[in-house]
Amino acid sequence: MGENMKVTGTTGLKGTVNIPGDKSISHRSIMLAGLADTPVKITNFLHAADCWSTIDCMRALRVRVEQGDAGVLTVTGNGFYGLREPHEVLDAGNSGTTIRLMTGLLGVQPFFSVMTGDASLRKRPMARVITPLARMGINVKGREQSRYAPLAILAAEQIQGIEYDMPVASAQVKSAILLAALFANSPTIVTEPMPSRDHTERMFETFGIPVKREGNSIIIEPVQKVDAPEQIDVPGDISSAAFWLVAASIIPNSQLVLVNVGINPTRTGILDILTQMGADITVTNERWSGREPVADIIVRSAKLQGVTIGAEIIPRLIDEIPVLTVAALFAEGQTIVTGAEELRVKETDRLKAVVLELGKMGAAIDETADGLIINGPQKINFASCNSHHDHRMAMALAVAGAAAQGVEIEEPDCVKISYPDFFSILAALRQE
Numbered sequence: 544m545g546e547n548m549k550v551t552g553t554t555g556l557k558g559t560v561n562i563p564g565d566k567s568i569s570h571r572s573i574m575l576a577g578l579a580d581t582p583v584k585i586t587n588f589l590h591a592a593d594c595w596s597t598i599d600c601m602r603a604l605r606v607r608v609e610q611g612d613a614g615v616l617t618v619t620g621n622g623f624y625g626l627r628e629p630h631e632v633l634d635a636g637n638s639g640t641t642i643r644l645m646t647g648l649l650g651v652q653p654f655f656s657v658m659t660g661d662a663s664l665r666k667r668p669m670a671r672v673i674t675p676l677a678r679m680g681i682n683v684k685g686r687e688q689s690r691y692a693p694l695a696i697l698a699a700e701q702i703q704g705i706e707y708d709m710p711v712a713s714a715q716v717k718s719a720i721l722l723a724a725l726f727a728n729s730p731t732i733v734t735e736p737m738p739s740r741d742h743t744e745r746m747f748e749t750f751g752i753p754v755k756r757e758g759n760s761i762i763i764e765p766v767q768k769v770d771a772p773e774q775i776d777v778p779g780d781i782s783s784a785a786f787w788l789v790a791a792s793i794i795p796n797s798q799l800v801l802v803n804v805g806i807n808p809t810r811t812g813i814l815d816i817l818t819q820m821g822a823d824i825t826v827t828n829e830r831w832s833g834r835e836p837v838a839d840i841i842v843r844s845a846k847l848q849g850v851t852i853g854a855e856i857i858p859r860l861i862d863e864i865p866v867l868t869v870a871a872l873f874a875e876g877q878t879i880v881t882g883a884e885e886l887r888v889k890e891t892d893r894l895k896a897v898v899l900e901l902g903k904m905g906a907a908i909d910e911t912a913d914g915l916i917i918n919g920p921q922k923i924n925f926a927s928c929n930s931h932h933d934h935r936m937a938m939a940l941a942v943a944g945a946a947a948q949g950v951e952i953e954e955p956d957c958v959k960i961s962y963p964d965f966f967s968i969l970a971a972l973r974q975e
Contacts, residue, residue: 562779854882
């Protein structure tokens, strides 16, 4: 058990924050570099628990991953068909991205492998990945009729391309299919109900893999090899920046400059919603990092208004709902979130956890089947709250506490999943 974390209220946040590397892009950079036969240098990689789970898995498949100065990684694979049978069970830790994407990548290999994860990951749904992969000829077995990990992944024989209409917009499921599609004997077409984050498609293009897009469909032809770039610079993670965007908006006398933030349009729902709420946000110094757009963002405190957040934007801000709920508590009027039932199968049931924990601080939030209703502004008091071992819950609670009378967070160490330095940076930015 780690110590509890106490966050006290503050009169303002000032300073510059270098946003840690994007979690989604960090995972994918290791996986694709591991299929190349030339070394790839990765800078601004997110050195957090989730991404290290992917490194450990790739190392077990005989990919070399070396750490140099300033956390720069060098990944050296053995070519497109160079992964080797692991000697041990692969452990994805708490990382849904690792287990779901690796299932696609391992399912096409000519060897046997087993993947598991921590107690929380073993409760997260896997059938949504296993079902389409089975149609491709991939043989994966799991607990309870292949709904949960641990997963046994049998050696592949013939992999065929499929046409798949995804029931739910999920970047992880899409990515698992697209990775498997590279090894198939015919093209694969994946159609989403609405666009989810497209980091896999952009990373494919960075590695010389052609990606065809038609409306909400992605078409991938099989390949025989990948052409690796010499270097990948991982943009800062907008899901990590989201906590500072909300904190600086709701805490008076705040001004933060967030440096090197990925502004991939499939991820910028948080910017759209906060702007709609009346936030004072300036996106500046726009540039490219490989195929990913990057910028610096200046955010100053502002009076926020309630908004309606509907299903069509949810895939673009699914991870930001906990901290947007905090923003809504400080906004004038009603905020309604719908179409967010996916949050019930994250690290924890995030809808339930948000209502329960912010409720301890005096927040009145109505929980619906697929979302939340928040009437603001509300008075938020000091309380002792639990993170539910969920990194985004822990950081959202810290933002609420800093904007109000403070908070004590039990089990704060889960921030190591995506943002290990979060609490020390928050302390450094405070104007007492």
